[in-house]
Amino acid sequence: MESQSTGTSHAKVILIGDHSVVYGQPAIAVPLPDLAMTAKLMARQAGQMVITPNYQGPMDEMGEVYEGIRQLITRLLRHFDATNMPFY
Secondary structure, eight states: OOOEEEEEEEEEEEEEOTTGGGGTOOOEEEEEEEEEEEEEEEBOSSOBEEEOSSOEEEGGGOOGGGHHHHHHHHHHHHHTTOTTOOBO
16 A cells, blocks of 8 residues: 655745744735646655656755755655655
């Protein structure tokens, strides 16, 4: 049996105060519900594969363009104590 999780979110534009919210101050933001992204995580036997419209392959070979995404995935795996979990 294959295990799968899916999450979806939409973009937002922060017009003013993007860093002020860190200090409890207000900001003006506008949701962009038509600009959405869906992420799926599926279990597999071995390896950590990433599949996007522009890259399909091992997570550790994603290249500089995807470095931020690779770091995000790595930190999430570390946070959930799943560093060696195989997925695609």
